[in-house]
Amino acid sequence: MTLISYTRYEIGESEINLRVQKHIPLARKIAWQMHGRVRDLLDIEDLIQIGMMALVEAAQRFQDTGEATFGTYAAIRVKGALIDYLRASFTLSRTAVQRRDRIVAAEKSLRNEGNISNDPALLAAKIGITVDELHVWQNQVVQSAKKSLDEIYDDHSSWFTDAGPTPEDALLKTELRQRLADNLKRLEKREALVLQLYYVEELNLEEISEILSLTVGRVSQIKKAAIGQIREWMKDE
Numbered sequence: 001m002t003l004i005s006y007t008r009y010e011i012g013e014s015e016i017n018l019r020v021q022k023h024i025p026l027a028r029k030i031a032w033q034m035h036g037r038v039r040d041l042l043d044i045e046d047l048i049q050i051g052m053m054a055l056v057e058a059a060q061r062f063q064d065t066g067e068a069t070f071g072t073y074a075a076i077r078v079k080g081a082l083i084d085y086l087r088a089s090f091t092l093s094r095t096a097v098q099r100r101d102r103i104v105a106a107e108k109s110l111r112n113e114g115n116i117s118n119d120p121a122l123l124a125a126k127i128g129i130t131v132d133e134l135h136v137w138q139n140q141v142v143q144s145a146k147k148s149l150d151e152i153y154d155d156h157s158s159w160f161t162d163a164g165p166t167p168e169d170a171l172l173k174t175e176l177r178q179r180l181a182d183n184l185k186r187l188e189k190r191e192a193l194v195l196q197l198y199y200v201e202e203l204n205l206e207e208i209s210e211i212l213s214l215t216v217g218r219v220s221q222i223k224k225a226a227i228g229q230i231r232e233w234m235k236d237e
Contacts, residue, residue, distance in 0.1 A: 016056075016059045016060055017059075019058075019059040019062070019070055019074075020052075020055055020056055020059045023055055023059075023070070023071060023074050024052070024055070025201075025202060026055075026071060026074060026075060026078070027048070027051040027052055027054070027055045027074070027078050028048055028051065028201055029201055029202060029203060030051055030075065030078050030079050030082065031044065031047040031048045031050070031051040031078075031082065032044065032047075032197065032201050032203060032207070032211065033203070033207060033210075033211075034047055034079075034082045034083075034086065035047050035211065036207070036210045036211035036212075042086075047082060047085075050081055050082055050085045051078045051081065051082060053081070054074075054077050054078045054080070054081035054082070055074055055077070055078055057077065057081075058070075058073060058074040058077040058078070059074070062074070096140050096141055099137045099140065099141065100137075100141045102127055103123070103127065103134075103137060103138065103141070106123055106126040106127045107123065108213055109126060110122055110123065110126055120134055120135070179234060180230070180234065183230050183233045183234060184230065186233065187226055187229065187230070190212070190222060191222055191225065191226035191229070192226070193212070194208060194212070194219060194222045194223050194226060195223065195226055195227075197211065198223060205219050205220055205223075
């Protein structure tokens with residue numbers, strides 16, 4: 001009888017840690033892309049943590065056979081984990097899905113008209129229902145998103161921490177960076193978010209437009225205006 005010997009490629013914790021650290025931006029980018037589809041129901045930090053856990057698991061399991069890079073493998077695992085999490089979190093009926101979509105569409109319409117999108121009276125009127133009915137609709141949708149992240153999160157390692165300098169440390173290195181940080185805080189919330197998604201999360205304009213439900217042209221305008229405003233503030237100081 002011929003015995004076949006199988007060689008298993010063992011990797012150390014340092015190599016796993018290196019894989020994770022190098023691909024954290026990839027996991028965050030995928031989480032932001034997913035968040036664009038469910039932004040009214042799930043917090044981005046929850047999705048990022050799910051993505052990070054999937055990244056760690058991918059780093060532990062990946063075997064380099066030369067057929068695919070770890071980045072490709074990790075992207076598939078992270079996206080798959082987020083999709084599974086969304087499916088487990090959202091058990092909406094067809095009626096609830098339709099109501100959610102009508103609420104989102106009405107909010108978008110109110111924003112386009114320059115109105116407050118979360119005003120119950122305006123929102124209910126836009127949909128064509130009473131305020132009480134609106135609350136019933138919203139509660140029905142929100143109940144599906146109440147699965148606690150604590151049920152599946154296990155902070156078991158140091159792989160979720162960044163060994164390099166934090167963004168705060170980098171900003172404090174020079175007076176110029178501190179001034180920039182202070183001026184970034186002066187921006188409107190949407191302008192600051194666009195800059196964060198573009199420069200920090202490294203999303204492109206099309207991805208940002210999907211997340212914020214804006215046209216690509218409008219996102220480009222907001223980005224340009226925010227940068228121009230920062231430059232003016234920096235020049236005046």
